[in-house]
Amino acid sequence: MPKLKLPNPIPDQLRPRPQRPGEGNGRKSTKDVVIESGRDAGISVVDWVDERTSLSGAARWTMFRKVPKGTNWFYTLGSATMFAFLSQAVTGVFLAMYYDPSPTRAYESTRHITNEVFLGEFVRGMHKWGATVMMVLIFLHMGRTFFFGAYKYPRELNWVVGVVLLVLTMIMSLTGYLLPFDQRSFWATIVADNINGTGPFLGPYLADFLRAGPEFGATTLARFYSIHMLLVPGAIAALIGVHLYLVAKLGTTAPPWVKAEEPEQLRTEKV
Amino acid sequence: MADRRKEKSPYTEDRNIPGAFEGETVTRRRLMVGSVHAFGAMATAAIGLPALGFALGPVFERQRARWEDVGTPEDFVDFTYRPKVITVESGAGEVGKTTVYVRKHNEEVDGPVKDSYDDFVAISTRCMHLGCPVRYIDASQRFVCPCHGGVYDFVGKVSGGPPVRPLDRFYTRVRRGRLEIGPRYSVNSELRRFSPRDAGQPLDGIGQYLYPRRFTTPELD
Numbered sequence A: 001m002p003k004l005k006l007p008n009p010i011p012d013q014l015r016p017r018p019q020r021p022g023e024g025n026g027r028k029s030t031k032d033v034v035i036e037s038g039r040d041a042g043i044s045v046v047d048w049v050d051e052r053t054s055l056s057g058a059a060r061w062t063m064f065r066k067v068p069k070g071t072n073w074f075y076t077l078g079s080a081t082m083f084a085f086l087s088q089a090v091t092g093v094f095l096a097m098y099y100d101p102s103p104t105r106a107y108e109s110t111r112h113i114t115n116e117v118f119l120g121e122f123v124r125g126m127h128k129w130g131a132t133v134m135m136v137l138i139f140l141h142m143g144r145t146f147f148f149g150a151y152k153y154p155r156e157l158n159w160v161v162g163v164v165l166l167v168l169t170m171i172m173s174l175t176g177y178l179l180p181f182d183q184r185s186f187w188a189t190i191v192a193d194n195i196n197g198t199g200p201f202l203g204p205y206l207a208d209f210l211r212a213g214p215e216f217g218a219t220t221l222a223r224f225y226s227i228h229m230l231l232v233p234g235a236i237a238a239l240i241g242v243h244l245y246l247v248a249k250l251g252t253t254a255p256p257w258v259k260a261e262e263p264e265q266l267r268t269e270k271v
Numbered sequence B: 001m002a003d004r005r006k007e008k009s010p011y012t013e014d015r016n017i018p019g020a021f022e023g024e025t026v027t028r029r030r031l032m033v034g035s036v037h038a039f040g041a042m043a044t045a046a047i048g049l050p051a052l053g054f055a056l057g058p059v060f061e062r063q064r065a066r067w068e069d070v071g072t073p074e075d076f077v078d079f080t081y082r083p084k085v086i087t088v089e090s091g092a093g094e095v096g097k098t099t100v101y102v103r104k105h106n107e108e109v110d111g112p113v114k115d116s117y118d119d120f121v122a123i124s125t126r127c128m129h130l131g132c133p134v135r136y137i138d139a140s141q142r143f144v145c146p147c148h149g150g151v152y153d154f155v156g157k158v159s160g161g162p163p164v165r166p167l168d169r170f171y172t173r174v175r176r177g178r179l180e181i182g183p184r185y186s187v188n189s190e191l192r193r194f195s196p197r198d199a200g201q202p203l204d205g206i207g208q209y210l211y212p213r214r215f216t217t218p219e220l221d
């Protein structure tokens, strides 16, 4: 088999020219010295950190895993969900620079972001549509793990962590919906709160907790905002860590249509 | 077996633990481990409990009854409602306001006056399905909800759609010649009064026990 020719990773101009006989009398040109020490500096910084942290081992443990035969595009849905979450986190942080969670200012500040802030409409749009994208992706990912039987032993715990992530993502959707504070946000939140209130025995108190009182009041919005931007994203980030640790630890499942290969020895013995 | 148990004397001295004191039953190691755990638990509680109480506080806070002037008693009639806007939450701007429909007590439809809070009927606009704002349509003498088609009759009883109980009401009273609207209360399908519940919580039969009175319920003064 002919060896594949890999593309040249360093442009020719940057490659040190081989020295011609008699050139430099064994000494290197300044340019070569600069290139070489630049490369060495990078390596020694990485070495310096690795010597003190042993991070390269952890990186190798997570990145260079054995992957079963038949792994396909459906296995990227989990990472896609994670990137949707990261996109929400980043755009959310920047929206928070202009958003004002007070009942008299929230609507106005959202309008300001959309109509006046440079790229405001774009960043808000990313956050708003990204929320839907994340919901769609998380369900597709859940469907993938379900139909591939990836929830079975020994991955039950990862399924459970996934369910918690799903619920937390839904809490994000619910609490985020109030923040623009227009008529739709407001009445949708009233309805959602009353749905929470219909749980027997504890429901009425849960509704009071969410509203911070018996009526939708001055602090309800702030409460939803803090749940939306601090409490739940933190929990999601931590649980994604657990989720991925378990994926790296247990490995991913092979697709159900891939049969285990019989060892060579058994095959010959059967004949 | 019995012998083994005898071997384990409660005294560290008997168990040949180096540095044991006479009469000592707990080793220093166990004492240190125990106290580190105890202090850790105390530190966690010192941070966690106030934060939890801070977030849960409003659930246990009794509200004060507020009475709001909506005009003179002569402004209202007993055959139709007049909308009035009152504030139910201060400091929340527009959001803290709500519309109430007010009319005089009408013996023909309401029966005899129950008490001094019953001379006027003030109907809440919160739909008792899930809380959307209902509107009174004079031509049909019905309250209609825009969300899922809930319909209520002239006294606020459910005449169609998903709502689980009649529209809530507000206490009313006349003070110094002015009509005042007070705290909200809920009613079951016979218009018996209950402490205010949220929308979606039925009050007939078992409902009144499934959805108990809340700590935030204000006291009438």
Ligand code: HEM
Residues within 6 Å of the ligand: A074, A075, A076, A077, A078, A079, A080, A081, A082, A083, A085, A138, A141, A142, A145, A150, A151, A155, A158, A159, A160, A161, A162, A163, A165, A166, A169, A236, A240, A243, A244, A247, A251, A252, A253, A254
């Ligand atoms: C914030 C949401 C989530 C993120 C960021 C996430 C991320 C990931 C990633 C990156 C993987 C490895 C690659 C792959 O198989 O796609 C994975 C695997 C897995 N996820 Fe999720 N996930 C999330 C939610 C869920 C949910 C809702 C469930 C199910 C209830 C779930 C169950 C699983 C299971 C069982 C595996 C193991 C798959 C296997 O071993 O083949 N995850 N997740």
Ligand code: FES
Residues within 6 Å of the ligand: B127, B128, B129, B130, B131, B132, B145, B146, B147, B148, B149, B150, B161, B162, B163
């Ligand atoms: S909220 Fe009025 S019918 Fe649903």
